[in-house]
Amino acid sequence: MAFSLRSLFSSGTQSVVGIDIGTSAIKVVQLKRERGHVLLETYGAIALGPYAGLEIGRATSLSAEKISEALTDVLREANVTTKNAALSIPYSSSLITVLKLPASIEKQLSAIVPIEARKYIPVPINEVMLDWFVVGSDKEKAATSKIEVLLVAIHNDTISKFRSIGASAGLQVGFFEIEVFSSVRAALEHGIAPIAVVDMGAGTTKFYVVERGLVRESHIISQGSQDLTLAASRALNIPVMQAEEWKRRFGLGPTSGITETQASLADSIQLSLSPLVSELARTVAAYETRMNQSISELVLTGGGAGLKGLQDFAQKNISTPVRLADPFSKTQTPAFLEQILKEAGPEFSVAVGLALRRLQEV
Secondary structure, eight states: OEEEOGGGSOOOSOEEEEEEEOSSEEEEEEEEEETTEEEEEEEEEEESGGGGTSOTTOOOOOOHHHHHHHHHHHHHHTTOOOOEEEEEEOGGGEEEEEEEEEGGGGGGHHHHHHHHHTTTOSSOGGGEEEEEEEESOHHHHHHHSEEEEEEEEEEHHHHHHHHHHHHHTTOEEEEEEEHHHHHHHHHOOOOSSOEEEEEEOSSOEEEEEEETTEEEEEEEESOOHHHHHHHHHHHHTOOHHHHHHHHHHHTTOOSSSOOHHHHHHHHHHHHHHHHHHHHHHHHHHHHHHHHTSOOOOEEEESGGGGSTTHHHHHHHHOSSOEEEOOGGGGSBOOGGGHHHHHHHGGGGHHHHHHHHHHHHHO
């Protein structure tokens, strides 16, 4: 899938491309800034299943060489013209945690954080790239005599792998960023109240709580959109490829005026979704009880969030307001594409977030 808009806009300013390398697909978004506006030039996605001998929509574990091949293909198909890029790092390949430390040691953090990090990182510190920064206001520090430090760690081998992928595709990669931070940048506005972000991928669903633009809590639920496809394939006794096609076309669908097959598909998807949605509801409730504050909304993002009817189904089972991420709303696009981009938006949140940050840096 690819769509180019460059012919609708004048050229002349520097373009950047955000690249989200997921387990089931690679998504790319090319942006540029012109007269104070962020313009969407082109975007596209390519399924990784066929590169692993699997069906579209399936999660994969590909070599760097195969990923580079797929990346080169989608850059060509989407007609991406810039080499100025930013790449995502999978959440599963990183560690993100919040350290609570005495405020009195804030000036010694460069020495203390690596020592504290050893309690959370199961490999030698010299094998990972560490980053950290203090979160919270001076008022909060004074009230508790504590500081909160957001700790981020990525294994050096992961960085090397993605650097190799970028180089093989002929890209000039400005930075690598863990996907959660890119997604939050694209999907949310800065606000005070905590917001839950649910990133539904093919193999897993990631849950983040974001407060004041910072990730306060995160974890992985071991169910994703491919589980809906596989369950539908078994329930309807149809090939996986056909189940994936029907899932994308019909989803949960309307409740009336549908065929018996569509109704069976919707029933299968609802049955598979129910445990995931129940887990999300429990996770939100547990956070609110533990932190004694309400989550203001739940934002659905990721490729799985594009399932037709998902927002309504989730809202019926979760008391917190639920909405779909709309990252393309942060870009200027032709009016006739507004609905298409709104529907495609959740899948491209990470790629948009990467490109937005890269635009700020060039």
